[in-house]
Amino acid sequence: MIKVTLTTVILAALILIGLTQLQGGEMEKNSKSEKNSVKDIPKDSVMSEKKINKTDDEWQCSLTPEQFRIARQKGTEPAFSGLFYNFKEPGRYVCVCCGSDLFSSDTKYESGSGWPSFWAPISDENIAMHTDTSLAMVRTELTCRNCGAHLGHVFDDGPQPTGQRYCVNSASLKFIKKDEK
Ligand SMILES: [Zn+2]
Secondary structure, three states: OHHHHHHHHHHHHHHHHHHHHHHHHHHHHHHHHHHHHHHOOOOHHHHOOOOOOOOHHHHHHHOOHHHHHHHHOOOOOOOOOOOOOOOOOOEEEEEOOOOOEEEEHHHEEOOOOOOOEEOOOOOHHHEEEEEEOHHHOOEEEEEEOOOOOEEEEEEOOOOOOOOOEEEEOHHHEEEEEOOOO
């Protein structure tokens, strides 16, 4: 009788432990699925900042092949080859894709890099920055906030007062002379 009772107690204990573990497991599962549901927020709400969303075909119609490759496909023009690296007219540079104001000739300087270089944008609100880990480097990519056009990269070896170098492809820019709209 004693033996049977012991076995029963042990069995009961095992069943209890098993049940507790099962419940624990379910609770864990529940909390996991709650976490997942937070992550499952539609991504559109994050990406809605960009105001112009055209397809590649639409962009190709309004840009030259070189402009399309650089501004829409994150290309880079060869150094010392672009229209504006050695260009000193007074005026402003707008996005070649959407016309948004990006840089002024007042902040353009000769960096020696072979690309148009500026120490500040016309407005921080017109540009966006992203971490770019391509080509085995960590760089800060610069894009037009309005349409997402790739402009170039930002480096922290620029002149004062900002110490920033906005290194931009000529092909992503359109120049508007001073006093011209
Ligand atoms: Zn743009």
